[in-house]
Amino acid sequence: MKEFAIILISAVLVNNYVLSKFLGICPFLGVSKKLDSAFGMSVAVTFVMALATAATWPIYMYILVPKDLSYLQTIVFILIIAALVQFIEIALKKYIPSLHAALGIYLPLITTNCAVLGVTILNLDEGYNFVESMVNSIGSGLGFMLAMVLFSGVRSRVDASTDKIPKAYQGIPITLTAAAICSVSFMGFTGIVDGLFH
Amino acid sequence: MSNPKTNYLKVLTNGILKENPTLVLILGTCPTLAVTTMAVNGIGMGVAAMAVLIGSNIVISLLKKIIPDSVRIPCYIVVIAAFVTIVQFLVKAYVPVLDSALGVYLPLIVVNCIILGRAEMFANKNNVVASALDGVGMGIGFTIALFCMGTIRELAGNGTWMSGAAWLGIANGINLHWDSPIIVFLLAPGGFLVFGFLIAAVNYLTKGKAIKKKEFGCAGCLAASACSAAQKGGCNE
Numbered sequence: 001m002k003e004f005a006i007i008l009i010s011a012v013l014v015n016n017y018v019l020s021k022f023l024g025i026c027p028f029l030g031v032s033k034k035l036d037s038a039f040g041m042s043v044a045v046t047f048v049m050a051l052a053t054a055a056t057w058p059i060y061m062y063i064l065v066p067k068d069l070s071y072l073q074t075i076v077f078i079l080i081i082a083a084l085v086q087f088i089e090i091a092l093k094k095y096i097p098s099l100h101a102a103l104g105i106y107l108p109l110i111t112t113n114c115a116v117l118g119v120t121i122l123n124l125d126e127g128y129n130f131v132e133s134m135v136n137s138i139g140s141g142l143g144f145m146l147a148m149v150l151f152s153g154v155r156s157r158v159d160a161s162t163d164k165i166p167k168a169y170q171g172i173p174i175t176l177t178a179a180a181i182c183s184v185s186f187m188g189f190t191g192i193v194d195g196l197f198h
Numbered sequence: 199m200s201n202p203k204t205n206y207l208k209v210l211t212n213g214i215l216k217e218n219p220t221l222v223l224i225l226g227t228c229p230t231l232a233v234t235t236m237a238v239n240g241i242g243m244g245v246a247a248m249a250v251l252i253g254s255n256i257v258i259s260l261l262k263k264i265i266p267d268s269v270r271i272p273c274y275i276v277v278i279a280a281f282v283t284i285v286q287f288l289v290k291a292y293v294p295v296l297d298s299a300l301g302v303y304l305p306l307i308v309v310n311c312i313i314l315g316r317a318e319m320f321a322n323k324n325n326v327v328a329s330a331l332d333g334v335g336m337g338i339g340f341t342i343a344l345f346c347m348g349t350i351r352e353l354a355g356n357g358t359w360m361s362g363a364a365w366l367g368i369a370n371g372i373n374l375h376w377d378s379p380i381i382v383f384l385l386a387p388g389g390f391l392v393f394g395f396l397i398a399a400v401n402y403l404t405k406g407k408a409i410k411k412k413e414f415g416c417a418g419c420l421a422a423s424a425c426s427a428a429q430k431g432g433c434n435e
Contacts, residue, residue, distance in 0.1 A: 020386045022232035026311060029227070074286065074305045075279040082272055111275075114228045114309045121302050168402035172224055176394030183387040 004135045006193055007128070011139030013189040017115050018147040019182060024115030028148060029175060031106070033159070038152040039145070044106040046141025048088065049119050052081050053137040056120040057130050077120050085111045115144060147182070154178050209328050213335030219312045220343035221400045226312040229303050230344060231389040235355070238363040238371075240348030241341060242296040246285050246304065248337025251313050252330055253281040258321040259329035265322075274317045275308070282308045293365045312340060343396070350392050355383030 017023045024045065031041045056077050064070045089107045092100035110116060119140050123133040158178050165174050219225045226247070233243045257277050258265075265273045286304050290297045297304065307313065316336055321329040353359055357379040360371030382388050 022228050022386065022389065023306075025227040025231060071283065071287070074283050074308055075276065078275055078279050078308050079272075082275060111271075112309045112311065112314060114306045117309050118302055118306055121305055125302065169398045173394040173398035173401070176390045176397070180387040180390035180394065183390055184382075187385065187387065 002197060003132065006197055007132055007135050008139040009196070010193050011136050012143040012146060013186070014193060016143045016147055016186050017118070017140050018144055019179070019186045021118070023118040024113055024144055027106075027109060027113060028144075028151065029172070029179070031109075032148055032152045032155050035149065035152045035156075038148040040102055041106045041109075042141070042145035042148045044103045045110060045113065045115060045144055046138065047103070048081070048085060048107075048110050049116050049137045049141045049144075050134065051084055051088065052116050052120050053123060053133050055080050055084055057123060057133050060124060061130075073121070073124075078117060081116055081120070082111045115140070147186075151179065151182055154182060206328060206331055209324075210331045210335040213332060213337070213339040214342065215339070217336075218339040218343060218400075219315075219336050220340055221397055223312075223315075224397070225315055226310045226340065227393070228306065229310060230347060231386075231393055233300055233303050234344055234347035234351055234389065234392075235384045236299070236352050236362060237345055237348035237360050238366065238368075239296070239299050240344030240346075241363075241366070242289075242293070243300055243303065244337065244341025244344045246289060246300070247307050247310060247312065247340055248333065249285050250278060250281045250307050251316060251337050251340075252333035253284075254278045254313055254317055255321040255329040255333035256326055257281075258317045259324060259326045262322045270322065271314075271318070274314055278313050278317070279308050295362065295365055299362075312336060346396060347389075347392055350396075351383045351388055354380050355385075355388060 011017075015021055018025065018028045027041050027045070032038045059076065059080065060070070060073065064072060064076065069076075085107055089100070089104060092104060092107075119137050123136055126136070128136055155175065155178065158174055162170055162174075213219060217223055220227075220230050229243050229247070233239045254274070254277050258274055261273075261277075282305060285307070286297075289300075289304060316332060320332045324332070349359060352361070353374070357374040357376030358371055359374075360366075360368055361373065363371055380388075383392065
């Protein structure tokens with residue numbers, strides 16, 4: 001249990017995917033203008049991350065490794081993720097239209113989200129077993145959600161004061177600076193795992 | 199347009215300055231922020247991405263009449279992933295130092311928006327020579343941007359420049375022997391901060407002419423054609 005708690009806390013707080021690993025920056029900056037779209041996007045990302053790990057981990061371990069095909073990792077993983085996203089979209093549209101209405105618009109963006117491919121590769125690099133991989137994926141997704149939701153609040157304040165910002169600094173530069181300050185606050189969690197569990 | 203030679207020159211230089219993929223189009227932000235703790239890593243990432251970009255642009259341009267329109271994005275992804283795998287193995291074999299420095303960001307070139315974006319916006323509309331030149335130009339633009347980021351972050355955060363560049367034939371680089379470098383530049387916040395300031399500097403120097411994309415809209419997104427939200431005007435509308 002302790003193992004899982006360590007993985008979960010470090011994925012959500014210490015090694016936050018957006019603010020310390022720089023994965024999934026495009027949606028972080030692009031879809032964080034409104035709280036509800038930020039939340040919807042991160043729910044969709046968490047969902048796809050968990051399913052992508054559930055699909056790629058067994059395929060890598062039980063098909064690619066025994067057949068000595070592990071060099072195909074990148075190609076196979078991106079195809080699995082692309083197919084999975086497409087499948088989820090079709091399935092949601094057919095069976096749970098209300099969820100499709102809420103999440104459907106974010107799904108096509110997720111295929112090329114580096115956080116999803118990143119988590120599947122990092123799980124294998126870290127040598128996690130299947131359960132640990134799932135915990136890490138869900139934790140990473142929750143960390144993504146935390147960063148998105150927090151940042152959408154910061155973002156609305158920044159956008160409200162646009163006219164006070166020098167012209168060259170408006171838009172993307174001020175958004176990135178705000179992200180830097182958010183990232184500083186997440187540095188405060190460094191060492192929390194050691195403090196809690198050792 | 200009347201003279202094909204000037205046309206090709208324009209294609210080549212477009213990516214370097216006017217439409218710099220990183221600093222003007224704001225694409226490929228993840229590797230830009232992640233690997234630029236050292237100038238030499240910026241060059242390595244830029245060159246790796248350029249190799250993939252040139253290869254994928256050429257192949258996609260050659261196959262543009264064969265690939266059915268409705269499944270073009272998955273086809274592009276397969277082509278790009280194949281080139282990424284090739285580059286990954288070349289780097290692993292010949293520059294293992296760079297492989298460990300870039301880590302997971304090397305396979306993640308597959309999902310770099312610059313490469314898929316150029317396939318969608320340029321290679322499937324233009325001939326092979328123009329597509330290859332576009333790949334070279336965009337690759338150089340990306341490399342320059344990463345090199346600038348890496349230079350600022352390495353100098354401020356570590357007091358060195360071009361250290362660890364033995365594989366490029368540079369012995370030791372420059373060491374300023376700072377007593378207390380500003381380590382935050384090497385950490386995550388420094389990446390966001392330097393990137394923000396660089397974009398602001400480009401905006402200022404070009405007197406706002408370079409501000410093509412004031413906001414992160416759907417216009418530059420490669421998934422826009424497949425995305426139902428983009429057709430309605432974006433997720434923020």
